[in-house]
Amino acid sequence: MLKPPPARLENGLLLVVAAALIDGDRRVLVQQRPPGKPMAGLWEFPGGKVDPGELPEAALCRELHEELGIAVEAACLAPATFASEALGERHLVLLLYAVREWSGVPRAQHATALRWVRPIELHGLDMPPADQPLIALLDALI
Numbered sequence: 001m002l003k004p005p006p007a008r009l010e011n012g013l014l015l016v017v018a019a020a021l022i023d024g025d026r027r028v029l030v031q032q033r034p035p036g037k038p039m040a041g042l043w044e045f046p047g048g049k050v051d052p053g054e055l056p057e058a059a060l061c062r063e064l065h066e067e068l069g070i071a072v073e074a075a076c077l078a079p080a081t082f083a084s085e086a087l088g089e090r091h092l093v094l095l096l097y098a099v100r101e102w103s104g105v106p107r108a109q110h111a112t113a114l115r116w117v118r119p120i121e122l123h124g125l126d127m128p129p130a131d132q133p134l135i136a137l138l139d140a141l142i
């Protein structure tokens with residue numbers, strides 16, 4: 001029998017923000033998690049953890065600059081969808097934003113590789129479990 005999820009969290013939420021960068025060709029940018037990180041080798045949307053006291057939009061602008069070397073204005077982050085999923089001892093809440101405007105050319109600063117893919121191709125990539133429900137939604141959104 002399936003174990004029901006706990007009604008309360010023992011270890012708090014892990015709040016993560018991520019971006020679906022969309023180019024003029026309806027392609028989305030994904031990056032490959034580097035060796036040494038949890039879930040190394042999986043493809044993900046660029047982003048990361050929200051620091052204590054930080055606004056989600058500020059965190060995402062910071063992460064996109066750190067990870068891709070691009071500048072994004074908070075006004076250009078359009079809330080798209082979210083994921084809510086158990087992650088080890090914690091619970092991940094991932095806020096996904098659609099981004100169509102930025103300055104600079106995205107280059108991997110930490111990731112093993114970057115790829116621009118069509119939404120349909122996301123189904124064929126190894127992505128974290130929390131990302132699976134996001135993929136179909138993105139296809140409809142783009």
Ligand SMILES: Nc1nc2c([nH]c(=O)n2[C@H]2C[C@H](O)[C@@H](COP(=O)(O)OP(=O)(O)OP(=O)(O)O)O2)c(=O)[nH]1
Nearest residue numbers: 016017018044045046047048049094128129130131
């Ligand atoms: N960025 C991102 N993280 C994801 C996705 N899907 C997913 O489950 N995650 C998880 C993986 C990690 O547990 C967490 C993000 O944390 P992270 O360690 O990569 O973030 P960070 O950039 O703040 O890393 P660090 O400074 O702590 O090393 O969210 C996704 O599509 N994008």
